[in-house]
Amino acid sequence: MTMTRRQLVAAIPAAALAANLPRGARAEERKVVTFWFGQANSDGQAALRNDLVEAFNASQDKYLLQMEVKGAAVNNLLKVALVAGNGPDIVQTAGPAYLTAIANAGQVLPLDDFAEKYKWKERFLAPLLNTSVYGGKLYALPRDYESMHLFYNKELFKQNGWKQPTNRQEMEEIADAALAKGIIPFGAGNADWKGVNEWLMTVFLNNVAGPDNVRKALSGELPWTAPPFVEAVELSKAWFNKGYFGKNYFSLTIEQSFLQVVNGKAAMALNGTWSFGTKSYGMSKPDTVMDVMPTPSLGSAFTGSLVHLACGATLSIAKTSQNAEGAAAVFEFMLTRKFYETMNRDWPGKWALPVKDLPPDMLQGIGYPLFEKTIANLHEAFSKGQYGFTTWTFWPGATNSHLIEGIEQVWLNKITPDAYLTRMQTLFSQEAKEGKVPPLPPRTA
Amino acid sequence: MWLFALPALLINICIILVPAVLTFTAAFFMWDGVGKPAWAGLANFQNMAADPVFWSALTNNFIWTAIFLTVPVCIALVMAAALLMAPNARIVVQSIIFLPRIIAVAVTGRIFQGMIFSPATGIVAWLNERGFSISDPLADPDRSLYAVAAVDIWHWWGFLAVVFLSAMRQISVDQIEAARLDGAGFLALFRYVLIPGIRPTLILMLILTVIWSFQVFEFIFIVTRGGPAYGSEVLATFAYRHAFFEGDVGQAAAAACVMSLFGLCATAVYLWLQITDDAQST
Incomplete structure (x- = not known):
């Protein structure tokens, strides 16, 4: 044919x-x-x-x-x-x-x-x-598990004789020492993503008030206006006003602010585990500059450090x-x-x-020691039920929107921490009544 | 005549009237955008009135309107008059001043955010390195609205100038020459010949400016997202946040109704002026 x-x-x-x-x-x-x-x-x-x-x-x-x-x-x-x-x-x-x-x-x-x-x-x-x-x-x-962590420039820490902080006092000592040397304590910026506010507030609420109090508030057993949360919001404001997050928080993108840490212009960053997957943040594998650890306690509610349950x-x-x-x-x-x-x-x-039969030790050998270590820690903490609660996983929509937007008003002295938390409580109560609060995991795994 | 208008009428009913009626209706319901709406009466309007952010957003819309009724209009009128007097420069200058209008809003927003205002990568950073102490206006809740307005004015005034120039070119050359022979300088010509000569176009653009100012969204959303601390929040970003971040479509629809109300008022004023003009000319 x-x-x-x-x-x-x-x-x-x-x-x-x-x-x-x-x-x-x-x-x-x-x-x-x-x-x-x-x-x-x-x-x-x-x-x-x-x-x-x-x-x-x-x-x-x-x-x-x-x-x-x-x-x-x-x-x-x-x-x-x-x-x-x-x-x-x-x-x-x-x-x-x-x-x-x-x-x-x-x-x-x-x-x-x-x-x-x-x-x-x-x-x-x-x-x-x-x-x-x-x-x-x-x-x-x-699909995944995430947590806020404290990323830090280990070279800078070594040069200045700073040790991994284990509590608020040690964190503030490092931050003050960094400021005195013209180093930004925490590289942070929300110019491209306002959700950075909630990353920080997840750390303040959990690491100051403690995960038990956060659980109680999410269960409706404790109002958001309770003293531990007031202390958390006031500490966030104090840190912001002391310049711990730099002068350009509202101008820098997440990438720019994280690169400050990698480049030694900032000492630490409170960031999420997703940072490992973003090459433009400047971390390398294996990493000779950066290190990471769970965020230490920032109050008296608990001692040690904490990871934050996030999906x-x-x-x-x-x-x-x-x-x-x-x-x-x-x-x-x-x-x-x-x-x-x-x-x-x-x-x-x-x-x-977050699957039991795919243990994180399977990731050993992918050539990214910091990531392997972090995932192994998360797996263990989540398996044992030792964790705080991330706002983007457990806060209902309107309450979370207020948490993100309203905290800027607190930091910029437009409203008081009390007014901020009172509004949060009002919105949370309303959303709880409407069944919009995501379910909490059981107290133990 | 009705048959002639039918295609346009049908399109308008489908893509304007129906969504408008649905939005108006949604303002009286509690609805998260995916579930079953529940009747709420006037609750969305009451909640909105009790929210200080709504009032600051509304105030920002008024400030925005005032800025856009004056600054770009004045610049555009002067430029249009100047170009009328200098025909040789017209083509080149018109092309240059119209250019910002054809650049995508997102691109313009990012240029100003990253290359001009940014204290890390922008001209502000360059000036700071040379000893000038300038902060990013987008990071200041008391200045962010004005900074975004400046971006939008840069994008907008050239278009206005071209529109005004087109209108001025319709004015009789004899009238302009006569004024000049009578000894009118630039200001007198501007005040007594050019402005009255383009009055219908000027009024139309002012009315449209009022309507657009209550709908402003893109630049603010791209550059500041209404922040920081709601410093540049306007009704459209307020509505967007309620609809898509807070899952409160009813509240967003209520805010949209307020936006439309101001647009309706501006349209009513325009129609009234037209009727008055018609009455005077007959």
Whole structure:
């Protein structure tokens, strides 16, 4: 049979398409699973493409995972799409605080049947899995665990004879000594992300008032206007006004402020474990300049240091999904040893699944000792139930918005700490009444 | 005539009237954006009135309106008159002053934030290194609104100047020449010939400025997100925060109704002026 030139030209795109299809199947035989992702830098996008999408599609021939990176507005897009019935199969939220409204509205499916089939309840760490349980039903899987930590420039510490601080007095001594030498005590800036305010307030509330008092407040047993929280807010204001966060907190981006620490212009940074996965922050692996530790106590409520329980993202299945089985298969793929290793190697800190049977010691050898050490500490602390509570995981929406926006008014002397906390209590009480407070994990793991 | 207007009318009903009615209705409900709305009566308006941030946002909208009714309008009028008098420079100058208008808002915002105001990477940093003690105005709650307004004025005044110049070019050359022969200088010509000659265009732009000033969002959201400490918060950022960060769509809709109210008032004034003009000319 001979082909005309026109037939040949027409056949080329079809042949090219067929050649690009994953092995063992044509596209029409596979059921598509859609997934919207939020923000991802270029490394992150490459990791998502290689370690998740292509690896999943190559691992089986029933489903075809399609991912779109939607950017910072993904949470807003998701809400609108879910209400309109046009959302993706896999619904990723920015944590339990965002999931609450979606789960309460029944926009995502209960995962209990899948959890039983794949033994998810036995495999995930209970404190994190329980943040997605509403009315006794599981609505999401935690994608990662995070915590605030104290990052510091160990070279600078060595040069100045500073030791790892173990309490507030030692922290303030280092900060004062740094200020006297013209070094910014804490590199911090919120010009590109106001959420930095809540990172800091998570540390102040938990490390001054203590995790037990925070738990009581989140349970409604203690008002936010109680003295331990007043002390926490006043300390944050005192540190801000003493210049511990530098003169340019509202002008610097997160990246610029973290680089100050790496470059020795600042001594420390109160930042999250996600910092490991952001190359532009300037940390290297292995790191000869930076070190990291859990944040020490800043009050009298407890001694030692504390990590803060956080789930940076949850994964659910949309109520309107035509392919819930496929979405669950993607979740199960994420629990494989190979995915855990490759994703944490390529994008450290972003997909640290809190799973019991994937212990963090598996990460040994990925060539990032600081990250390996931090994840191992987190795993142990969360397993033992020794943790504080992050605002972005456990505070309901309006209360958290006030926590973020209102603290600037406190720091800039527009309102008093009492007025700030009174407003927080009013909003929290209202949201608690409306069932908007994310569930708390049990007291022990 | 109705058949002729039908396509435009249908489009307007679908994409303007229906969402407007839904937004107005949402203002009377408690709704988190995904669940079932619950009737709230006037509670959203009452809560809004009790919130000091709403009042400071509203005040900021008035300040913004006052700034944009004066500063860019005055600059644009003077530039347009100057260009009218200097036709040789018109093409080049118009192209230059119109340029900021065609740069994306996000790009303009980031340029001012990172390359001008930033004490780390901007001109402010450069000046500080040379002994000038200048702080970032975006980081000061008492100055941030004015700093963002300056960015928007840079972006906006060239467009206004081009509009005013187009209007001035419609004025009869004979009228301008006659004024000059009568000994009118630049100021007298400006006051008694050019301004009255472009009165309809000027009024339209002023009315639109009022409407747009109560809808202002992009520059503020990109550059300061309403901060710090709500220093540059306006009604649109107030509504956005309630809708998308606090899950309170009803409250956001109530704020949107207030924004629309001012737009409606400005439109009513414009229509009244048109009717008055028509009555005077007949």
